[in-house]
Amino acid sequence: MPIRRREFLTLAGAATLAGGLPRLARSADSVYDLERFGNARILHITDTHAQLKPVFFREPSVNLGVGSMQGNPPHLVGKAFLDRFGIRPDSADAYAFTCIEFEKAAQRFGKLGGFAHLKTLVDRLRSDVGAGRSLLLDGGDLWQGTGLANVMKGADMVDASNLLGIDAMTGHWEFTYGEKALRSNLERFKGEFLAQNVFLTEEAAFNDAKAFDPASGRVFKPSTIKEIGGRRVAVIGQAFPYVPIAHPKRFTPDWKFGIRDEELQKLVDGLRNTDKVDAVILLSHNGMDVDLKLASRVTGIDVILGGHTHDAVPQPIAVTNPGGVTLVTNAGSNGKFLAVLDLDIGKGKVANVRYRLLPVFSELLKPDPAMQGLIDKTRAPHAGDWVDKIASADRLLYRRGNFSGSMDQLICDALRSELDTEIALSPGFRWGTTALAGQPLTMEDVLAQTAVTYPETYVATMTGSQIKDVLEDVCDNLFNTDPYYQQGGDMVRLGGLAYACTPAESVGKRISELTLDNGSPLQAAKSYKVAGWASVNEQTGAPVWDVVAKHLKSGKPPNRSAPGVTLKGVEGNPGISKQV
Amino acid sequence: MTNTDNGFSATRRLILQGAGAVALVGLGSSFGNLPFGLTRAFAAANDKYPEEAFKQKSEADAIKSLYGKTAEASDKVKMDAPEIAENGAVVPVSVTTTLADVTSISFLVAENPVALVASYKIPAGTMPNVANRIKMAKTSNVIVVVEAGGKLYSATKEVKVTVGGCGG
Numbered sequence: 208m209p210i211r212r213r214e215f216l217t218l219a220g221a222a223t224l225a226g227g228l229p230r231l232a233r234s235a236d237s238v239y240d241l242e243r244f245g246n247a248r249i250l251h252i253t254d255t256h257a258q259l260k261p262v263f264f265r266e267p268s269v270n271l272g273v274g275s276m277q278g279n280p281p282h283l284v285g286k287a288f289l290d291r292f293g294i295r296p297d298s299a300d301a302y303a304f305t306c307i308e309f310e311k312a313a314q315r316f317g318k319l320g321g322f323a324h325l326k327t328l329v330d331r332l333r334s335d336v337g338a339g340r341s342l343l344l345d346g347g348d349l350w351q352g353t354g355l356a357n358v359m360k361g362a363d364m365v366d367a368s369n370l371l372g373i374d375a376m377t378g379h380w381e382f383t384y385g386e387k388a389l390r391s392n393l394e395r396f397k398g399e400f401l402a403q404n405v406f407l408t409e410e411a412a413f414n415d416a417k418a419f420d421p422a423s424g425r426v427f428k429p430s431t432i433k434e435i436g437g438r439r440v441a442v443i444g445q446a447f448p449y450v451p452i453a454h455p456k457r458f459t460p461d462w463k464f465g466i467r468d469e470e471l472q473k474l475v476d477g478l479r480n481t482d483k484v485d486a487v488i489l490l491s492h493n494g495m496d497v498d499l500k501l502a503s504r505v506t507g508i509d510v511i512l513g514g515h516t517h518d519a520v521p522q523p524i525a526v527t528n529p530g531g532v533t534l535v536t537n538a539g540s541n542g543k544f545l546a547v548l549d550l551d552i553g554k555g556k557v558a559n560v561r562y563r564l565l566p567v568f569s570e571l572l573k574p575d576p577a578m579q580g581l582i583d584k585t586r587a588p589h590a591g592d593w594v595d596k597i598a599s600a601d602r603l604l605y606r607r608g609n610f611s612g613s614m615d616q617l618i619c620d621a622l623r624s625e626l627d628t629e630i631a632l633s634p635g636f637r638w639g640t641t642a643l644a645g646q647p648l649t650m651e652d653v654l655a656q657t658a659v660t661y662p663e664t665y666v667a668t669m670t671g672s673q674i675k676d677v678l679e680d681v682c683d684n685l686f687n688t689d690p691y692y693q694q695g696g697d698m699v700r701l702g703g704l705a706y707a708c709t710p711a712e713s714v715g716k717r718i719s720e721l722t723l724d725n726g727s728p729l730q731a732a733k734s735y736k737v738a739g740w741a742s743v744n745e746q747t748g749a750p751v752w753d754v755v756a757k758h759l760k761s762g763k764p765p766n767r768s769a770p771g772v773t774l775k776g777v778e779g780n781p782g783i784s785k786q787v
Numbered sequence: 788m789t790n791t792d793n794g795f796s797a798t799r800r801l802i803l804q805g806a807g808a809v810a811l812v813g814l815g816s817s818f819g820n821l822p823f824g825l826t827r828a829f830a831a832a833n834d835k836y837p838e839e840a841f842k843q844k845s846e847a848d849a850i851k852s853l854y855g856k857t858a859e860a861s862d863k864v865k866m867d868a869p870e871i872a873e874n875g876a877v878v879p880v881s882v883t884t885t886l887a888d889v890t891s892i893s894f895l896v897a898e899n900p901v902a903l904v905a906s907y908k909i910p911a912g913t914m915p916n917v918a919n920r921i922k923m924a925k926t927s928n929v930i931v932v933v934e935a936g937g938k939l940y941s942a943t944k945e946v947k948v949t950v951g952g953c954g955g
Contacts, residue, residue: 449871451873451874452871452872452873452949456873456874463873464873465869465870465873466870469867676950677950680949680950681950683947683949684949687947689870691870692870692871692945692947694871694949714926743950
């Protein structure tokens with residue numbers, strides 16, 4: 208693929224926030240030459256999902272907001288997104304941030320991310336401001352998402368995290384390796400793992416389970432204070448609040464989670480009043496809608512650096528609360544973006560900020576040799592098993608979207624075909640890379656969609672009414688009008704069953720017109736054979752990656768029927784684009 | 788065709804009928820660990836066991852049966868409950884209040900088959916601070932009622948009980 212440096216330089220318009228007002232920053236020399244601003248630079252990555260190598264990742268064409276969230280970031284896609292953030296159509300940024308003409312743009316601008324490329328950019332942006340003036344923070348989902356990370360329980364990523372120079376992180380999928388593996392990773396991690404919202408259960412506390420602070424029951428250090436640019440900056444960690452609900456509880460039996468904004472408020476007040484910090488940053492894995500609500504309730508936080516929902520939002524959203532204003536960001540996923548938060552910190556207060564969410568264009572950045580060496584060395588023992596082509600992508604294969612993606616359709620087809628069921632369910636994960644049409648698919652690609660610690664497939668008998676209850680339940684996790692009741696994933700994917708969805712309805716009334724592939728309506732009392740994977744209950748079937756690989760190798764003709772989700776009441780909602 | 792035509796709404800009820808509402812443990816910080824049996828004995832020593840109140844299906848009927856009056860919402864009643872329960876069988880719910888002269892604190896779950904979950908008598912001079920874990924069959928409003936100075940004050944929060952979602 209030719210490197211067209213000129214295209215990047217002339218078309219890139221990284222939207223920034225300066226003094227609260229958005230403007231377009233254009234740099235003459237390079238996309239990555241940033242004007243100096245303030246006295247402290249905080250770099251933020253999140254949800255890289257262990258993608259050590261550069262990837263294609265298509266942003267969603269459906270990311271609906273309901274209630275007060277409708278039409279507001281992050282619930283904008285396609286052209287509405289470009290308009291809102293002043294990004295030029297047909298530019299490198301339009302490619303990085305939206306789904307518009309994805310395949311064409313992917314050919315033109317290439318892959319994004321990759322830790323060797325990220326390392327080069329991080330080092331450059333840190334050396335630009337000089338020693339003692341920067342921090343690198345990671346918002347979690349750093350150690351999961353590839354076959355390599357899964358087989359090594361995240362250990363591979365600890366080395367990469369150390370070499371990248373991460374000063375502090377929080378977590379989500381990191382917890383799904385279980386306490387023992389997590390603690391062993393944390394022992395080798397040179398940064399700090401922060402989580403104010405993880406506590407021992409009463410039983411674990413009674414049994415003297417290990418905790419950072421036995422008095423409060425906090426399992427991990429909640430916050431850290433770093434001196435940068437001559438000022439004291441507090442960083443608080445907020446782990447994903449719903450780990451034991453969204454994942455099997457057996458991985459974290461001794462720990463309870465939750466949003467816990469009252470405990471957070473006490474922590475912020477203590478840092479402000481007792482520790483006399485000059486700025487407070489919340490490193491959050493709540494998801495953007497939850498962070499926006501939290502910012503309206505908790506006072507004293509200057510900036511929430513957010514993740515989890517994989518929203519690449521070019522500008523911070525300013526939220527007013529009784530104590531002032533809190534800025535809320537979300538920095539995308541899969542290593543595509545590096546956020547740069549430049550702060551002008553005075554005594555006890557942040558005077559001004561500038562924020563940029565920089566796409567990591569791998570073709571513009573020289574890979575860092577040390578990181579490249581580490582990646583090659585870590586991959587070597589395993590990659591050999593996974594590099595053989597098992598099929599070719601018959602079409603653009605992507606996952607991200609509220610209701611469906613071609614990659615998950617493929618997984619559902621594999622489940623139905625290999626496990627011989629009428630219906631298949633596949634979780635609405637937001638990670639997983641994109642494959643271009645014609646691209647060879649390897650086991651490594653399959654694992655990038657499926658690498659979890661509970662990959663076992665199952666075949667179950669469910670009644671029509673049980674199936675509908677599951678759909679309603681998951682749909683409410685996505686579209687409850689109160690963000691605190693959302694979990695941040697997408698809708699469960701269905702194979703063999705079409706339905707209509709009215710997101711603005713209440714739970715129990717969103718899903719209708721459930722119809723089987725043969726055109727007959729799903730009957731409430733009738734039983735159906737359903738295949739699935741990644742159940743929160745323990746299962747014993749073959750791992751889903753083997754099922755998918757077997758299906759791909761079988762050479763069965765691809766099922767290209769439409770995903771079969773009809774949306775109702777979404778006319779005029781800028782969270783949906785006709786762009787394919 | 789709509790799914791309710793096929794009888795979808797009926798199944799929730801069937802699930803509910805199998806679930807009893809039982810307060811498992813009273814972990815009141817003012818009491819220390821107090822087994823359920825003791826709570827009942829304690830209540831009985833001060834008053835008759837409110838058998839009728841524990842039979843009512845709706846929270847309004849249960850409150851009326853227990854107290855003979857209605858409660859008004861008050862921001863002085865501070866309830867701590869999760870937005871989404873990690874386990875519907877043991878949902879931690881606690882309450883504190885700055886109201887004076889508290890004589891009892893009751894917990895109700897609107898959608899449980901029997902709404903009243905537990906009612907604690909608070910002797911004079913006791914800190915009004917009760918924590919317990921309650922069983923919930925499905926997503927529901929949880930209501931805490933504080934009796935103080937002969938009047939009733941309440942706080943309400945929805946707690947979601949979910950089959951489990953999918954992380955981002």
